[in-house]
Amino acid sequence: MVERQETPPPVQLGILSQILDLCRANSLWPMTFGLACCAIEMMAAGASRFDLDRFGAGVFRPSPRQSDVMIVAGTISKKMAPTIITLYHQMPAPKWVVAMGNCAISGGPFAYEGQYAIVNGADRFLPVDVYVPGCPPRPEALIQGLLELEDQLTKGAKRNYLRRFQRHANPDGKA
Template sequence: MAATEREEGTERKPITKAEILPPIINLKPLNFFFDVNRAMSIWPITFGLACCAIEMMSVSMARFDIARFGAEVFRPSARQADLMMVTGTVSKKMAPALVRLYEQMPAPKYVMACGNCAISGGPFKFENQYGIVEGVDNLVPVDVYVPGCPPRPEAILEGVFAIQEKILGIRFWPRPEEIPSPLAEPKKPKAAPDKAESAKA
């Protein structure tokens, strides 16, 4: 099969904007209040596809601990989850299950494409490749792309912050470039650690 030919049903469809009705009660402070709460409790669905899922597990455990930002409640049921971390290679066999899980999640829902495979197919993008979906954005709308092969747990945390920033327009936590690096000042190696890093203490 030639690489340019796609199988039936996997053509890249034109992205259409969903029709969103204006809310009945549209008060700015109230919306902001709910948005803050949404941003502060992003519950991911227990869903891993490949090796990036190991990093997802790592980010929920000691050292990195996504629980600090209230996002450690991995819900097994899609009905109770907010965030779908697509961690790993999406094979064409897995694609229907992924789309079904996405459709089962109730409305304020976010998708994070973790790792190069989920972003673009990564190392599996070559001629005569037949089994891999090249980018999960062919299947579901993606909010945040986290590059890496696999991404570091810090990068996944940064992806969660990006989703929070997308919900709110505000970033609560300091940006990595704002934090003085301990390597820049060799005399004071312990000076000004990351707020998130120091939280472990």
């Protein structure tokens, strides 16, 4: 299990750190990698029809050194999982993980007794921030997941002053 790095910065910047959080939330840079069919929906979310760039999250980086969001899109095999951990360690902090699709959440259709090749969920070894259910999730679901992550970063939708869509069910953004 890879632990979340919770070390607070040595110097607290007060209101400035909140401004930085707002900037981070609206310029999430995901890493370009996919593990299975969910990656197709992730690509659709990044392409012109759904256009993740509207939310600042469309800058898919080809290197983990340049990205701060890992979208685990697809089935994690036991062969691939050590590589994913390496990629996670290569990302600079602060960094976040989105588990996209049922396979990355809990193993999905591969969670059965006697199964020998698949890791049942990204949260078995990574600190996951947002879960996006679906098999595969629609691009809108991934967009909602990323908006949810933005709200986590700004500690509430109300303080995410740049948010493109207002929340309806829970306008205060309190969990």
